Amino acid sequence: MVFNMYNVSVIKVQNYANMISRTISLECGGVKRIVYHYQFLSWKSDQGKPSHPSLFIQFVLSIIKEEIQNIAPIIVHSTSRKDFANVYTCVDAQMRSIVERNDVNVHSNVLKIRNQIKSLEEFIFVHDCVLEFIRVKSFEDISIENLSKYLDSIKKESK
16 A cells, blocks of 8 residues: 555554554655554443453563564554553553562652543553552463464363
C-alpha cells in the first residue's frame, strides 16, 4: 500500500487471544525501516479495565521481549481505549523497576507521568498488575494457531 510517499507493507501477522502482533515494512525514498506493531484486544472502550491483570501483563512482557530481541521501533495501542497509553506506561515502568531495582512505588510513578492515570479504577488496575506480576512472574500468550493444542494439553494434565 502506498500512502503519500510511503510504501507500507505488512510482513508478518501473529494473532493471539488478547493481542495482534504485526511486523511492518515502511519505505520512503529508497530507505526501508521495519516497525513492530502491537495491538491489545482485551480492553474495550465500554470497559473500565481488562477483566484480569495477567492479560495486560502478558501484553507488556511481549513488548519488552521484542525490545530485547530487536532494535526496530515499536508501536503500541489498544483496540479503542483512549487512556490505554497512560496505564501501559505506568505498568511497564513498574515492571522494569521491580526487575532492575527490586523497587515498587506506583504513586511515585504516577506522579512522574504527570498524573495521567485519570481514575481510581485505573490506579487500582495498575496496582493489581504490579501485584500479579510480583506474585506470578511467568506469563505466556498462546497463538490462535496453537490454542486447541494448548487446551488439549491442559485437559490431559488435569486428568
